[in-house]
Amino acid sequence: MSNPRILDPSRALALVGDGARIVAAPGCGAPTTMLHALGKEAPGRGWTLSSGLLLGDYPFIDAVTNRDLRYRTWHVMAPIRALVAGGVVEYVPLRASQVGSYLGRRGVDVAVVRVSPPDGHGYCSVGPSAGYSLDALRMASLRIGEVDPALPRTFGNTTVHRSVFDAFVDTADPTPRYESAKPNETSNKIASHVLSLLPAHPTLQIGIGSIPETVVSSLGDADLESVRFAGMATDEMVDLFERGVIPAAGDEPAIMSPELMGTERIMQFADCNPALSVYPSSIAHDAAVLGGIRRFVSVNTAIEVDMTGQVNSEMVRGRQVSGIGGSLDFVDAASRSAGGLRVIALPSTTSDGAHSRIVPSIGPGGTVTIPRSMVDAIVTEYGVARLDGLSARERAEALIAIAHPNHRDSLVDQVGAQR
Incomplete structure (x- = not known):
């Protein structure tokens, strides 16, 4: 050789x-x-x-x-x-x-x-x-x-x-670092609602951003008995290992990830540690593989959600600001999982409060990243809209109920005008 x-x-x-x-x-x-x-x-x-x-x-x-x-x-x-x-x-x-x-x-x-x-x-x-x-x-x-x-x-x-x-x-450079977003009042409220949806012993996938990462931070005080993870692995998961929330031993790794996204904390924890395993996307993003896991729950965020439950997580006013990533793969996996759940969690408004992120429809400036048929629940700081099994009218009513109060009347008027 x-x-x-x-x-x-x-x-x-x-x-x-x-x-x-x-x-x-x-x-x-x-x-x-x-x-x-x-x-x-x-x-x-x-x-x-x-x-x-x-x-x-x-x-x-x-x-x-x-x-x-x-x-x-x-x-x-x-x-x-x-x-x-x-x-x-x-x-x-x-x-x-x-x-x-x-x-x-x-x-x-x-x-x-x-x-x-x-x-x-x-x-x-x-x-x-x-x-x-x-x-x-x-x-x-x-x-x-x-x-x-x-x-x-x-x-x-x-x-x-x-x-x-x-x-x-x-290399002349240190290992690249990813600093998790800091929790805030809104993300804490949203995380609390997400935790109320989770079954005992879930396998949880989280996306990038303040809200999904706050969900991980909040798991230490949740009564879920134990949690496993798939997808992105972050620093906060080390804390859960130390608190016994994530099982340290078993036939399968407690975390199965394609990408570790964190600082020295997760890197040092992952070194020669069989509890955390890193796999190529041919395994770690394969919906058929992940769909065989019971109680697989995907939690991803979005830019906006329309009245039918369609999700845009990529574009703002015609500008590409992120990518599809693994979100649709993980949602697909949760669709196949026995007891699986597909959650989209987002703030009810833009950061300045001027625009609702629950919208009548995803217009020309956006794109549908996740179709309405692949979403079970939408969560904002104002609550949970369970969409599975609802008609189009019932979906609109449920989503308006978790929109920001300052925008609800306008949403009612706009949805009525569209009909």
Whole structure:
């Protein structure tokens, strides 16, 4: 078995051919040193970079703005929203479960991933991020590993032998961090309503954002006997382990995740810990696999919900502000689960109170991320609207009842006018 060459970033990128299609790992597994170097080395090379969610400041963005690097992504974060709106960055609407097949169709020339140093047997771990990283490595003809000594060696399916790589680059950057959103009065109220819906012994999936993350923080005082998790894993779950809310032992991992999204707290906890396992999206986002779990509950947030229960979690006034991610995969899984539940939790208004987030209809400036047939309950700080089994008229009445009081009369008038 051959060993990869240990190169500096510019020499590693000298191995990349002109016109190459480059795929970078996302989130807390992003190869940030190589992403910096990509921005510097891109002019004149005709490269296309693709990735999912990235944290921080997108160090290659000047090259994209200058049209020296083409960038395609299936998850939009704040630093690139204006560039997506202007057509400079290309947004690809994909469910997380579709990314592997998408990469297979488009082709991958170069995979760049963050990895732990090889162990005594030569195996590295992709650590916190397995969603599509192993798929990209399998498809690519050139594979570059950015070696991070602080990266956790995670259980599940995250290992790859050093002989797979053509080059190793020592990282100059700390492991990317994700800071959970802080609870506030509104998110605490919403979390309380969500907890009232949960069965005993659920397997819970949460999305990104203040409300789902507050639900996790609140579980320590809930009487659910025990909780397991699928999907994104966060710092707050470590607290639940320590309080005994999440079982520490069993035949199955207590947390099955495609992506760890947190700080050193979750990374250190995940290191060589069989209670937390990281898997590629072919498992961790597979609705058929997750749907076999009893009492699987998905809790995701949204930008707006219309009177029929349709959910927009991607667009604001015609601008792409996030992505589909794994939300629809997890909702699909909850649809198949015995005792499963599909919850959408959101504030009743925009942050300034001026606009209701319960709307008569999702108009041209939005998009339907989750269809009305795949939602059981909508939750705001004003209560719960159980939609399953309701007629269209009953759904509108239930949703108006949990809208902000300042907007209820207007919603009644607008819904009446539409009829």
